[in-house]
Amino acid sequence: MTSLTTAQQETLIESSSKFSGVRLTDRIFYWLTVILAIGIGLVLIWITYSLLSIAIPAIASFGLGFLASSTWNPVQDVYGAFPQIYGTILSSFIALLFAIPLGVGVAIFLSENFLPRKILTPIAFTVELLAAIPSVVYGMWGIFIFIPAILPLLKWVNNAFGWVPIFSTSPSTRQLFAASLVLAIMILPTIIAISRDTMISIPPQLRQGAYGLGATRWETITKVLVPAGLSGIIGSIMLALGRALGETMALAMLVGNSNRINISWFAPASTISALIANQFGEASGLQKSALFYEALVLMLLTLAVNVLAEFIVGRFQQVE
């Protein structure tokens, strides 16, 4: 049996002078990260607490009926959030309706070798630049260029399909549907970038296995690659939904801020964040409290989306 000399043994003992400096930085780094991590949790608790404490008068006055009431009357101090909740959810839903097929399609296109790399890289970069455009710019573009451009098309839809309730009003220049389309463009980069990363990270063996069995490219993509990347794709959609629900500036500019529920998508509407952006400046008293109540609802809504996303992603990963 061999044993270490005394000198060798000493180097193994932790107080050895050579390592004490390294150990100190290790320790400082450890505590620094602990403090920062706890700090972030504290900020979240702080925000929730302040929202809640200011919203309490409104919660006490209106209770859960707030969520179902359509009145927003600062003169009589009666408030309800239903039109905003409706507008928030519907605008996000319409945006996803367009952004999911388009975004997932582009992600697949950019992850397969349909195009030579020289063309692919600039396109992928351009897509990511879409995410860098400030939302107020999207809003201006929507007001001055996009909505005037698509208005004739919407008018045609209204003429031809006016009997369908959702197309039943003459398209307004500020309206839910057009605003949702701009929203769709805004959330596209999120879906594309994350879905594409997922598709690229699928092991090449799966692709070869499918081709090796005589699958066509279409069959390989739809039956093997997309199912294999589904958790990532769903994750990207949920992140995009989170962004759509909370998006403020562009919607405040485009959605029309009408405090009414109209079954037609071509009519003006409102969203929670647009309402808050429009009213926080002159709000006080119970109105301010009601705005905080709305903010709380929005927070819970996005929280629910995130929890749902974790749940769904977890489920699909189990299947894999």
Place this chain on the structure above:
Amino acid sequence: MTTNPSTQPNARSSMLPESDVVIQTENVSIYYGSFQAVRNVFLDIPKNRVVAFIGPSGCGKSTLLRCYNRLNDLIPGARVEGKITYQGVDLYDPKVDPVEVRRRVGMVFQKANPFPKSIYENIAFGARVNGYKGDMDELVERSLRGSALWDEVKDKLKQSGLSLSGGQQQRLCIARAIAIEPEVILMDEPCSALDPISTLRVEDLIHELKQQFTIIIVTHNMQQASRVADYTAFFNAEAGDGGSRFGYLVEYDRTENIFNSPKQQSTQDYVSGRFG
């Protein structure tokens, strides 16, 4: 032909005492861009036999294998010169549909690659994309029996293919390949990630499968080649003009001849473990 003397034996080595040839490889060179990976290979694959490709890494044996089902098409810049015929049809004829080729020439990969689907669906997938209209349950059972996996998985067909052990996964991939009823099965080092017991099971399986299929197997394991193959092709790599290495066929013969009385010195050196 090139001036390199070591490529000369190729022309003769395509001659086999077999009449029923499935795949003919005539003076095939394979390029990745401007890089020549495989040079001037002549090689015939006889029907219902097991042919092993052996040789050191980088000698182009996997590259050649992947030409037989046109899987190299997936690699940008890959190009084949010369002629590969499958039952008399030029595989690289522009009119030939690579998807159709892969339905007749199946493949098992080095790393078991079951789809992230159930065991049942792993097998049904290939059959479905090939338009199989028969009894799917029956096909799944027959394929799993064919790959000697049925008894181990018959009670958990709905579980994920990824829940199986490495050896089971590889046999699932073999079941998946035979489910589409190909005529040829290409195996690219199918046992390199398996333990010795799983390896023996796959080898037993190869012996059974050759009643029905023609099998080409790439292997680094020379005992494996001598155990499973009727014919063995030895490939080697050599530095070319620009210093880049290309692979070529050294010798192709009955397996016992390759291992006991090879005609080329480099084959002798390789099979006796003196290099490689």
